[in-house]
Amino acid sequence: MTKSGNARFIEDYALYFAWLISLIATLGSLYFSEIREFVPCELCWIQRIFMYPLTILLGIAAFTNDIRMRLYILPLTIIGGSISLYHYLVQKVPGFANIKPCVQGVPCNIQYINWFGFVTIPFLALTAFTLMTVILVILHVKVKKV
Template sequence: MTVRTPETTGWLSAATLVATVATAGSLWFSLGLGLTPCDLCWYQRILMYPLVAVLGVATIEARPAVFRTALPLVGLGLGLSAYHSYLQATQGQCTLGGPCATVQWQSLSLGLTIPNLSLVAFVLLAVLLVGMRLRVE
């Protein structure tokens, strides 16, 4: 049986915030800075964007069972962003096409590239969802 508690809402709110910031950040890179996403970036966006709605609704309804829906998306995104970060670090570009060879944006304060930021977001989401699963259910 699923237990609805304020703790559930806290975990879900934090996960929703991470997904929202990651989505807004990716839109800022493409629309604000005019950077064209590569194929791997598009795939990561496809996995991140629905999490805003899925986790947002789960937060409002206090549904910890959402991890069954969200965790597969997060797991795929985590693997893809790790692979993307690896490619960028070792080859300096993506091999699946797109402009990664020309776009090497890096955060001045953190030293992270766009694939690294995606990896951080997916890791945070995985930690929050697994943590909620272990603590709440």
Template sequence: MPSESRSVDGTRAEPGWALLFAAWLLTAVAAAGSLFFSYVMGFAPCVLCWYQRICLFPLVLILARGLFPLDRSVVKYALPLTVVGWLFAGYHNLIYFRFVPESLSPCAQGVSCSEEYVKLLGFLSIPMMSWLAFTITALLLVLVQRRPSS
């Protein structure tokens, strides 16, 4: 990937900015939603939720930093976090849908990882929302990286 990018005004000179902005917006909304669930609605986060948050929260700051000026090497730092969070979210969904027995999971004690707290539109559980957010963020970041710079 060429490291130089022309710093001309307008979106056209900065391909990928909109994609990176979308990724940032998504992580910001996800982080806000996660905080809403725990601090406003009072759900206690389970262990797996914490691991996903550890990956999610820094993304909000890191991606924002990459926007001004557009620095597409931000993907290099953001993608590992996204992938790790995505793996935790995937594992969480396996437990949630009982593909993996909860007794073998690290969260058998304390808050249950398979407890259903919310279900939006009939299928969106919290682990599912997390998985979707990480998936889309990862896709967006890959697109940002692949975008030709001129």
């Protein structure tokens, strides 16, 4: 595959990969809350506010091949990822919990899952937001070069 072929492949499928990641993250959050019956905390709800629209926006962008949408989607992934990072730090670093404690419902430092000693629900969300951000930045750079 030539260099222009690689760039074309990235342009053609980057939005689909990002959409697939957002879809898996959305379905995963619904699985944890609706099937496993984990009650989301305040920070989980805020992360969902940024993740759920990405599934729709990236789906539309991928199926219409509208790479300009990356400019509107990228801020959502960066802000959502920042909230996920903060939530992960609240769970794993005791000093962060005192900055802004959750005041209603489930405490934000509760860890419903803790796979391998570090994979929690906010870590999964952070991974999804980070992967989507990287894909969109790569797409942005490739489009700017062409």
